[in-house]
Amino acid sequence: MSTDLKIQLKDVHKGFGPKKVLQGIDLEVPKGQSVVIIGGSGTGKSVMLKCILGILNPDQGEIFVDGEDVTKFSSRARKKTLAKFGMLFQGAALFDSLPVWENVAFGLIQGKGMNRKDAQEIAIEKLRRVGLGADVGNLSPAELSGGMQKRVGLARAIATEPEIIFFDEPTTGLDPIMADVINDLIVECVKDLGATTLSITHDMASARKIADRIAMLYHGKIIWDGAKDEIDSSGNDHVDQFIHGRAQGPIEMELLKL
Ligand SMILES: Nc1ncnc2c1ncn2[C@@H]1O[C@H](COP(=O)(O)OP(=O)(O)OP(=O)(O)O)[C@@H](O)[C@H]1O
Numbered sequence: 001m002s003t004d005l006k007i008q009l010k011d012v013h014k015g016f017g018p019k020k021v022l023q024g025i026d027l028e029v030p031k032g033q034s035v036v037i038i039g040g041s042g043t044g045k046s047v048m049l050k051c052i053l054g055i056l057n058p059d060q061g062e063i064f065v066d067g068e069d070v071t072k073f074s075s076r077a078r079k080k081t082l083a084k085f086g087m088l089f090q091g092a093a094l095f096d097s098l099p100v101w102e103n104v105a106f107g108l109i110q111g112k113g114m115n116r117k118d119a120q121e122i123a124i125e126k127l128r129r130v131g132l133g134a135d136v137g138n139l140s141p142a143e144l145s146g147g148m149q150k151r152v153g154l155a156r157a158i159a160t161e162p163e164i165i166f167f168d169e170p171t172t173g174l175d176p177i178m179a180d181v182i183n184d185l186i187v188e189c190v191k192d193l194g195a196t197t198l199s200i201t202h203d204m205a206s207a208r209k210i211a212d213r214i215a216m217l218y219h220g221k222i223i224w225d226g227a228k229d230e231i232d233s234s235g236n237d238h239v240d241q242f243i244h245g246r247a248q249g250p251i252e253m254e255l256l257k258l
Contacts, residue, residue, distance in 0.1 A: 005064070006031045006164060006196040007052060012061035013220075014047055021047050022058070023220025034190060034197040036207040036228075038242060039217035040251065045200035048217070049166055052198070053085065054078045065164070083111055086162035086195070088153045088186075090169040094141035100152050101127070101137030107160045126155040129192075130185055147178040151185065158189050165190065167199035171206045183209040204243050216242060218251065 007029040014022040021044040029035045037045050050056040052063055054070055062069050065081055073081065086107075094103045102109075104126055105119035114122075124134045130151040141149055150170065157165055170186060171179035183206050190197055190210075201207050207214055208228055215225040216239050224236045231243060241249030 004030050006033075006066060007198060008062075008064040009048075009052070010062045010064075012048070012051060012063060013059045014044070014051055014056060015059060020220055022051070025061070025217075025220070025222060027215060027222055027225070029196055029198055031196055032194055034199070034210055034212045036199045036201060036211035036214050037217055038201065038204070038207055038214060040242070041202070043217045044220060045217055046168065049168065049198070049200060053082065053166075083160070084163045086157035086160060086165040088150075088157040088165070088167045088170050090172050094149060094152060094156075096140055096142045098141075099137065100132075100139050100141060100144070103141060103152060104137075104155045104159050106156065112160060122159060123155070126159050127152070129158070129189065130155045146173050147182070150174060150178075150182050154182070154185060154189060158193060158195075161193055163195060165193075165195050165197045167197060167201075167210070169201055169203075170199065170210075171201065171203050176205070179203065179206060180209070186210050204245075 005028050009025045009027040012022050012025040025048060037048065039045050047056060051058045052065070052070070054073065058071055063071050065084070068081070070078065070081055101120050101123040104123035108114040108119040108122060109116060124137055127134065127137055132148065132151055132155070136144070136148070141152060144152065167186065171182055174182060187210055199210060211228045213226065214228050214231050215222045218238055224234050224239045226234065231239065234240065237250045241251050
């Protein structure tokens with residue numbers, strides 16, 4: 001594998017019983033690039049991310065992170081690799097039992113063993129980076145609006161200054177303007193860090209903003225992969241239907257089968 005590739009999937013398959021979800025995924029994410037995976041509900045976007053993170057084991061295929069096949073890792077080696085990742089989950093996934101600053105500092109304290117005082121300082125700096133004042137640090141996540149929670153989730157994702165960041169539906173549940181604000185922040189923070197990112201979303205406005213490259217997942221395979229500027233002239237009917245959100249077209253209604 002080329003050293004310029006941060007993440008590489010080769011012929012990855014994953015199913016659950018008779019249900020085939022991933023059916024030969026090939027994907028390359030070069031260092032410093034932001035790739036967004038689009039695709040309908042239930043097409044396997046989350047399953048793919050979980051395979052890369054080692055939460056799920058693929059049935060077949062290889063997944064390289066920095067040239068190492070993570071599917072063959074021991075749990076200790078996997079933990080080391082996970083330390084390279086930051087994640088912004090759908091719905092921000094914050095712990096209501098912890099104040100905001102401690103949510104942001106979680107990876108620093110638990111993952112890196114940093115003392116609480118230093119971790120708190122970094123957390124407040126990261127909160128500031130995403131437009132939140134130090135006072136927000138002492139609130140409970142339950143006291144925040146959805147947009148603020150996403151900011152906190154982003155601050156947490158960048159707190160350990162990871163080499164790779166996964167964004168899982170980063171704009172879900174936000175109004176279009178707040179979504180755009182979060183997209184801008186994501187782009188800025190990723191640029192600051194020089195991070196490599198892999199994101200999944202249904203939101204084409206978000207994909208267009210945060211991606212260098214877009215890949216579309218359909219029926220277990222990447223059916224189109226190109227620079228984001230090429231997506232409007234992809235020449236692929238499935239891609240066209242998806243990006244224009246048309247009910248009619250070659251894509252079957254996956255929902256009917258779920
Ligand atoms: N642990 C599991 N056990 C059984 N089936 C699963 C499991 N995880 C996912 N699936 C199935 O795999 C398929 C793909 O799910 P996945 O969550 O990856 O879809 P997705 O593309 O991320 O969808 P969405 O955009 O709606 O979040 C679904 O049919 C789902 O039911």
